Amino acid sequence: MYRLSKLSHAQRTFFLAATASILGSMIFSENNTLATKMEKGQLHYKDPNAIFNKLTSEDNLYFKRGKPQYPGHVPLFLHEKILMVLGSSIGSYFHPERNEFIVGLGESTAISPVLRSLQTQMLSDPVGRQLLRERPRITSTSLNLEYLRLLPENSIGNTYIKWLDREGVSPDTRVPVRFIEDEELAYIYQRYRECHDFYHAVTGLPIIIEGEIAVKVFEFMNIGIPMSGLGALFAPLRLKRSQKERLYNIYYPWAFRSGLNSKPLINVYWENILTKDVNEFRAEMGIEQPPDLRNLRKEYFEKLKKAKKV
Amino acid sequence: MFGAVRRLATAAASAQVSRLQDVVIVGGGPAGLSLLAALKSSHKTRHLKCTLVEGGSLDNIRTFGEDPPENYTNRVVSLTPQSVEFMQERIGSWQYINQDRIKFYSSIVAYDSQEKDARIQFDASMTDGNGVLAVMCENINIQSLLLSRIDEIGDSTILDNTKVLDIVHPNKPEINHDLTAEPQTTSPGLDWPIVQLSNGESIQTRLLVGADGYNSPVRKFSGIESRGWQYGRFGVVATIKLQYEDYRSIGWQRFLTTGPLAILPLTEDNATIVWSSTPELSDILLKVTPEIFVHLVNAAMTLDEVDLNYIYGVLKKDPTDTSVLEEIEWRMSKIKLSELEEKYPLPVSEVIDKSRARFPLKMSHADTYVAPRVALIGDAAHTIHPLAGQGLNMGQSDVAGLVEALEKGVERGMDIGSTLVLESYVSNTWPANSMLLGVCDKLHKIFSTDFYPLVLLRGIGMKSLNMLDVVKDLMVKSMAR
Numbered sequence: 141m142y143r144l145s146k147l148s149h150a151q152r153t154f155f156l157a158a159t160a161s162i163l164g165s166m167i168f169s170e171n172n173t174l175a176t177k178m179e180k181g182q183l184h185y186k187d188p189n190a191i192f193n194k195l196t197s198e199d200n201l202y203f204k205r206g207k208p209q210y211p212g213h214v215p216l217f218l219h220e221k222i223l224m225v226l227g228s229s230i231g232s233y234f235h236p237e238r239n240e241f242i243v244g245l246g247e248s249t250a251i252s253p254v255l256r257s258l259q260t261q262m263l264s265d266p267v268g269r270q271l272l273r274e275r276p277r278i279t280s281t282s283l284n285l286e287y288l289r290l291l292p293e294n295s296i297g298n299t300y301i302k303w304l305d306r307e308g309v310s311p312d313t314r315v316p317v318r319f320i321e322d323e324e325l326a327y328i329y330q331r332y333r334e335c336h337d338f339y340h341a342v343t344g345l346p347i348i349i350e351g352e353i354a355v356k357v358f359e360f361m362n363i364g365i366p367m368s369g370l371g372a373l374f375a376p377l378r379l380k381r382s383q384k385e386r387l388y389n390i391y392y393p394w395a396f397r398s399g400l401n402s403k404p405l406i407n408v409y410w411e412n413i414l415t416k417d418v419n420e421f422r423a424e425m426g427i428e429q430p431p432d433l434r435n436l437r438k439e440y441f442e443k444l445k446k447a448k449k450v
Numbered sequence: 451m452f453g454a455v456r457r458l459a460t461a462a463a464s465a466q467v468s469r470l471q472d473v474v475i476v477g478g479g480p481a482g483l484s485l486l487a488a489l490k491s492s493h494k495t496r497h498l499k500c501t502l503v504e505g506g507s508l509d510n511i512r513t514f515g516e517d518p519p520e521n522y523t524n525r526v527v528s529l530t531p532q533s534v535e536f537m538q539e540r541i542g543s544w545q546y547i548n549q550d551r552i553k554f555y556s557s558i559v560a561y562d563s564q565e566k567d568a569r570i571q572f573d574a575s576m577t578d579g580n581g582v583l584a585v586m587c588e589n590i591n592i593q594s595l596l597l598s599r600i601d602e603i604g605d606s607t608i609l610d611n612t613k614v615l616d617i618v619h620p621n622k623p624e625i626n627h628d629l630t631a632e633p634q635t636t637s638p639g640l641d642w643p644i645v646q647l648s649n650g651e652s653i654q655t656r657l658l659v660g661a662d663g664y665n666s667p668v669r670k671f672s673g674i675e676s677r678g679w680q681y682g683r684f685g686v687v688a689t690i691k692l693q694y695e696d697y698r699s700i701g702w703q704r705f706l707t708t709g710p711l712a713i714l715p716l717t718e719d720n721a722t723i724v725w726s727s728t729p730e731l732s733d734i735l736l737k738v739t740p741e742i743f744v745h746l747v748n749a750a751m752t753l754d755e756v757d758l759n760y761i762y763g764v765l766k767k768d769p770t771d772t773s774v775l776e777e778i779e780w781r782m783s784k785i786k787l788s789e790l791e792e793k794y795p796l797p798v799s800e801v802i803d804k805s806r807a808r809f810p811l812k813m814s815h816a817d818t819y820v821a822p823r824v825a826l827i828g829d830a831a832h833t834i835h836p837l838a839g840q841g842l843n844m845g846q847s848d849v850a851g852l853v854e855a856l857e858k859g860v861e862r863g864m865d866i867g868s869t870l871v872l873e874s875y876v877s878n879t880w881p882a883n884s885m886l887l888g889v890c891d892k893l894h895k896i897f898s899t900d901f902y903p904l905v906l907l908r909g910i911g912m913k914s915l916n917m918l919d920v921v922k923d924l925m926v927k928s929m930a931r
Contacts, residue, residue, distance in 0.1 A: 263756045273780060324784065 210323040212316050224248040224319070233374055236349070239315065246367040247319040247329065254366060255325040261404055262328065268407040275327055276411050278334040283311060288414065296342070296421060297414035303341040311337060331406070332365060338410050342418065343398075344429060349375070350383050351433050354391040361399025363406050382440060386433075394430040402426035468644050471499045472866065474655040476614055476645070476668050478504030480589060481828025481845035482661030483596035487541045488849055490603045494857040498866070501607040501653060503645070508597060508610040515594040518548055524687045524805040525589040526722040528701070528714060528839035533846040534585055540850065543599035553586040553716045555699040561793075563706045563755055564900055565909035569793070570916045574926050583926065584701075584839070586714055586722070592842075613648040614662075617671040620644055620654065642867070643671070643823055657867040659825045659852070661845075664814065666830035672821035678814030678833070681894065683709050684732035685836055686725040689805040690747070692796045695719045702795040703837070704751050705897035706758070709811075710837045711750050713795050721798070723747060724836055726894075731762060732808045737769040740801050748797045749778040752790065755900070757781050811835055813891050815884060820872035825852055832883050835890045844883055851879040 147155065166172075177183040206215035216224070228244035235241060262268030276282075288301040304310065314333045320326040339359060345351035353375050360368035372392075376384055402425045413421065422429065473489065475482045486502050489495045538544040561569035574583040600606060620640060646652045660668025669676060695718050703712040709726025716722060725747075727735060738746065742765070750758060761774045782790075814833045819826045828845035852875045859871030896908055915921060 260754075260756045263754075264760055269760070269777070 206321075209321065210326055212318050213320075213323075213326070214318045215321070216319055221248055221319075229370065233378075236375065242367075243315050244319075245370070246333075246365070247317060249366040249370065250320060250329055251366070252321065252325070254364060255320070255322075255328055258328055258363065258406060259325060262407060265404070265407045267409050268404075271331065271407070271409055272324065272327070276409070277330070278311065278314075278337075278410070283411075285311075291415060294417050294419060295415050296338075296410070296418050299418045300338060300341040300414075303344070304337075307340075307347050309347060328406070329365075332359075332363060335405070335408075335410060338408075339405065342422065342427060344432060346434050348433070348437075349379065350387055350391070353387060354395055354430065354433070357392060357395035358399045359405070361396055362402060362404065386436060386440075390436075391430060391433075394428060398426070398428045398430075401428075468652040468654040470642075471501050471653050471655045473498055473500045473657045473659060474645055474653055475500065475502045475659045475661055477660065477662035477666075477828070477830070478502055478506070478508055478593075478608070478610060479661060479663065479828060480592050480596065480842055481849060482659070483593055483600065484537075484541065484846060484849045485659060485661065485827060485852065486606055486608075487543055487596045487599045487603075488536075488853045489856070490600065490606055491541050491543075492853060492857060494860050495853065496603075496605075498856075498860075499606075501609060501655075502600075503612050503614060503647060504608070504610045505613040506610065508593075508608065511590060511593045511597055514590050515546075515548075515598055518551065518591075521802045521805070522551070522689045522716055522720055522722065523588050523590055524689050524722065524802075524807055526586055526687075526689075526714070526716065527589055527592070527842045528584045529587050529592075529846075530584055530840075530843045531582060533843045536846055536850050537595070540853070541596070541599060543595045546595040546598040547587070548591055548594070550717065551588060551591055553699065554582045554584075555586065555701055555715055556581050556583050557699075558583060558701040558703065560703045560705065560710075560912075562897070562905075562909060562912060563704055564905045565912075568909035568912040570912050570922070572922055572926055586701075586716055589842070609647065609649065609651075614645055614667055615648050616646045617658070617667065618644050618646065641823070655823075655867075656865065657823055657825060657856075657872075659827060660830040661826075661828045663829045664812070664833055666826065668824060669816060669826055669830050672824040672826075674816050674818055674821055674824075674826065676814050676816040678812060681726075681811040681813065681835060682728070683726045683811045684729060684808040685811050686723075686727055686732050686735045686806065686808045688723050688743075688807075689716075689802040690721050690723055690744070690798045691800045691802070692719045692721050693799045694796070696796050700795070702751065706750065707755060707898055707900050709894070709898060711747070712837075712839075713747070713751065713798070714839075719799075723798075725750070726811060726835070726837065730766065734762060734765050734769060736806055736808060738765060739770055740803070742770070742772065742774060743801050743806070744798050745775055745778050747801075749782070752785060752794050753778070753781050813887060815887055819848070819876045819880060820869060822869055823867040825872055825875065827852060832887060834887050835894050837894060838886075838890050840886055840890065844886060847882070848875075848879055851875045854878070 174183060181187075202218065205217065208215060224244055225248045228241045228248060231238070231241035232245050259272075262272055285301060285304075288297040291298040291301075314330070314336075317326045317330045317333070320329050336355070336359075339355055340347065340351070343355065343358065345355050353371060356368040356375075357372040359365065360372055372395075376387055379387070405425070408425075421427075475486055482502055482504070486500055489498060489500055534544065556575040557571060557573040559569060559571045572583065575581045600608065620642065640654065642654045642656055643658050644652050644654045645658065658668060658671075660666045660672070662668055690713075696715055699715055701712065701714045703710050708728050708731055711723065711725045713721050713723050725732075725735065735743065735746070746761070746765075749761065757777070761777060764771055764774055764777075785794075812833055813835060816826055816831045819831050827848040829841070831848060832844060834841050834844065852872075855871055855873075855875035855878075856866050858874065859866045859868075864871050896904070899905070
């Protein structure tokens with residue numbers, strides 16, 4: 141092969157092109173393609189089911205778009221998924237307030253190995269299996285808010301509704317999953333999305349950007365969805381110095397500790413434990429409560445005001 | 451008068467005398483019976499005086515021959531075409547086989563439980579030969595055909611229900627300086643081992659063959675060490691019925707982390723399973739109700755390990771818990787029906803009563819197969835993991851090797867018990883057996899791990915081997931030869 145480098149550029153080009161065309165014509169010659177077809181049984185026999193089975197397992201999914209596995213599924217090619225990751229990561233960095241970027245980033249980075257290991261985690265736990273079988277969904281109608289207000293003070297349901305009132309939000313119907321391949325994995329991702337508010341409620345973190353980042357880190361350490369990890373890495377870069385300090389010194393260590401030490405949050409059947417005492421729940425799961433973020437911010441702003449006055 | 455007294459004394463002494471034989475085979479399993487039949491069928495060794503000693507009763511084998519039971523017994527083996535040929539040509543016993551109870555099958559599919567696409571299919575239906583990969587045959591069927599052949603030839607002694615009490619080296623003879631004494635029938639110069647039996651007889655033999663299983667007393671007598679290890683696994687066997695007859699005649703084997711589970715076809719809708727499992731799992735398998743067992747086998751061939759481990763956990767607490775049936779149904783519903791039909795075995799519908807049993811798995815190999823006047827064949831020489839179904843076939847190839855060595859010895863007029871004759875048996879069979887034992891051991895070790903990089907590597911290995919039809923055909927041909 142080193143003799144190739146001794147040839148001139150033109151000779152080299154000619155040589156390589158000639159080799160490529162000869163080998164190509166040998167491999168893709170008519171005889172060989174006919175032989176491949178015969179091996180597959182497509183040469184002499186006409187498959188009467190061909191009209192009905194548009195996509196068989198033999199087909200290469202790199203060239204043919206797959207079939208939708210569940211209602212709302214949009215099957216993507218590999219290059220489309222990669223573009224989605226790139227586009228939504230840039231978009232969500234500069235415009236985190238726009239939901240479609242966060243949604244897109246989450247779904248495109250939740251690759252099969254991650255969701256499969258979550259599935260394995262759920263399948264090894266009896267409550268997780270119950271979740272996968274019954275497939276409960278949390279929507280604004282499935283949770284009766286009036287009923288939650290009537291629940292005792294320290295119950296999970298009451299904590300949740302109090303948090304919703306404090307932040308001034310309603311349990312919004314989360315965007316349905318569209319880009320994840322397998323239907324069970326799509327449900328797992330949907331469940332993760334819908335339980336996000338419960339994680340806020342149980343830890344008491346508000347919906348301001350710092351709070352969201354802290355919850356995301358907590359989720360990442362416990363559940364392992366890649367988007368939350370990406371958020372933890374890149375989102376603080378856009379914050380003010382005081383916010384960054386608070387995050388890095390207080391909330392990140394809390395999130396790492398709490399996320400790693402607590403039991404898997406994905407296996408919690410929230411709808412069934414609404415009347416449970418929240419402190420008992422936290423103790424069972426091993427969740428620490430972080431310092432109240434809104435109070436910390438209030439104190440900080442008061443200090444600033446005093447300093448300016450003085 | 452002195453003469454009379456002396457004659458009485460020698461008569462009393464000769465009551466201790468042993469019968470002389472050329473070959474004594476200890477053990478009436480397939481290996482021992484096969485050796486006896488082969489020796490008597492071969493015209494070179496047919497004149498040798500042989501005795502076979504078996505501790506258990508061979509009556510149930512004879513009654514099997516005359517009146518076989520309705521259901522298959524649970525000890526079934528897969529005979530390679532080589533073993534069949536040996537039985538047909540050299541022994542001539544294949545004509546006695548109960549044809550209704552054997553199944554020729556032409557392909558085997560082995561797949562992995564950790565990687566969905568990793569599978570190998572060996573298909574012999576297209577090769578010349580008669581499109582047969584192996585034959586499923588009950589152990590007792592094989593023993594019965596060998597026994598029929600032995601009975602047909604006659605001229606050998608079979609002592610069943612006779613245990614070997616002891617095997618001794620003959621004492622050094624006292625030199626009797628009285629030249630007028632009666633000569634002793636047991637010639638004092640013989641170094642032939644004496645086998646003392648429970649029926650009071652003792653036999654002194656030129657060659658002692660040990661075909662008496664893993665804890666072979668013959669091997670202990672010969673001082674040959676056997677090295678190996680216990681796998682810490684039990685092989686659970688059972689006879690089952692499939693939902694309907696599988697016309698494809700395929701053997702299926704799934705490599706689980708506990709050990710492989712194989713479903714091998716028998717005639718009509720019967721099949722036999724061999725499941726290498728951990729002690730706790732084999733306990734569960736023997737304790738669950740037949741209904742749960744059937745669905746557990748189906749689940750073990752199709753579901754993921756995580757589901758199986760969950761089910762084992764539930765059954766460990768309560769072996770009669772039927773909630774696992776719903777779990778199995780739910781998880782099976784996730785697999786597409788077309789895939790289920792194509793890629794997985796036919797579902798099992800029932801298990802024959804009382805056919806579930808377990809035996810411990812181990813690997814062992816004797817340092818050598820021969821010692822002066824002793825030869826070892828079958829399980830006495832080697833035991834193997836059942837994942838490739840080669841144990842009995844190795845025994846048959848041992849017999850073939852030993853018979854060849856003895857024939858050569860007889861042709862050259864040598865003493866068949868001497869190591870000069872027996873060494874060629876060892877050199878022909880020991881290396882091949884060692885290789886097979888090693889390969890099966892490594893396969894077992896590779897497939898019982900769930901360490902992800904190894905899983906990936908073995909998946910790649912299986913997929914690439916599956917694509918190379920040339921290599922697979924070579925492997926099939928080397929087994930069929």
